[in-house]
Amino acid sequence: MSNLLNEVKAIFVKDIVTELRSKEVLPAMIVLGMLIVWVMRLVSEVGGINQSSMGVAAFWVALLFASLLAQERSFATEQHQDCINGLLLAPVDAGSIYIAKLLVNVTMVAIFQLIMTPIVIIAFKLKLAIGIGSLVGILLLANLSICGVGTLFSAIVQVSRIRGSLLSILVLTILLPVMMPATFALLICFDAIPAELVGTGALAMVGTLKTAVSYLIAFDVIFITASWLLFGFVVQE
């Protein structure tokens, strides 16, 4: 167990130090996120759309696309001068590489969420309806879902000819089931469920915050475990 932790720590520190020195990913993520939020704010103003619902939608769109930037870089950097082969030749379990890369991506996306959440709240005049702890929990669970799948696919697309575009196709397709409960949970957090849907249909029956959060936890457990187990097959020659 301590071996695994040491391996994960070594790769995690390497990637974080590289990012701190190069500053390639985080600034690009934040600028892209701000641009998406700004565009959607303008669109909602022009179209006269409900601000709170649009704010939640803008947040998820920004998060998804910005996280793709982080995920794309996480294995692309290892391709320079065949660093990936060095990493695979090291006496390190493939699962440890996955966990370390996952943690790096989660850290990047968490920093992004920390910066973007207040910006979205201010831009769309959102009001927090529940405790800040619940909001942090939901954001962290969504972060784990996005990065859990994205990290595996980032390794997958490295062998393909169309890396970046393929990553977005694969990740967005698989992540759709997370986006529905995550959006729903955030709508409850900001009390932004459209009035015409409150107390109707499935929302009245199963649409509680608890359901959405349990679903996010289930998705995280299933996909992170499956990705961790299958990662070795992706990177081995």
Added chain:
Amino acid sequence: MRRLLLILSFIFLVSSVWFSLSYDGQCDPLYLNIIYLHVPSSICALLCFCIVLIGGIGYLATKKLSFDYLAAAAAEAGLIFATVLNATGCIFSKIAWNTWWTPSPRLITSAILWFLYIAYLILRSSIPATRKKAQICAVFGIIAFLDVPLVYISARLMPDIHKPNFSFDNPEQKLAFASGLIGTFLLASALIWLRYDVFQCQSKLQKHLL
């Protein structure tokens, strides 16, 4: 044998249409006959995904390329049935609910199934090395299969206007449905078999050329 399967599937599909049209029920309008193609297509699309999963696990366990060819053939056949499923669903939806598409759990699941097949095939076509392609596609096939039930559960957060169950009272209806189901299964088997053989031939040809 493959030709026989294709002929049999054609006979069953035509007889399904014949049975459905010969039924002069008082309640069923003509558009409801789409169910004899729509439901078997949905079952076949899901079964093809099961074969993609089996092919993926088989390849990772044995490293035999025949499992990869099976998965690829099933994905291609599955895409055809998923397309038929969504197309017939859209036609039905427009007539029954006056909208081409609505975010109901089943409709979302069908759409995602289609996207998963497309993503699988794009991934396949973008990797040149045969062994690496087989390995990566096997992993994606497994991950994608895990996604299907989760999409369905998550879509439950939305209101559903899709009819969950259906039953037939008339023998003609039952015959039409059974014929449609058998015809679609036979067609799926024939298509998978055909594509599997094509992949095998391609592989032999490549080895011969090298």
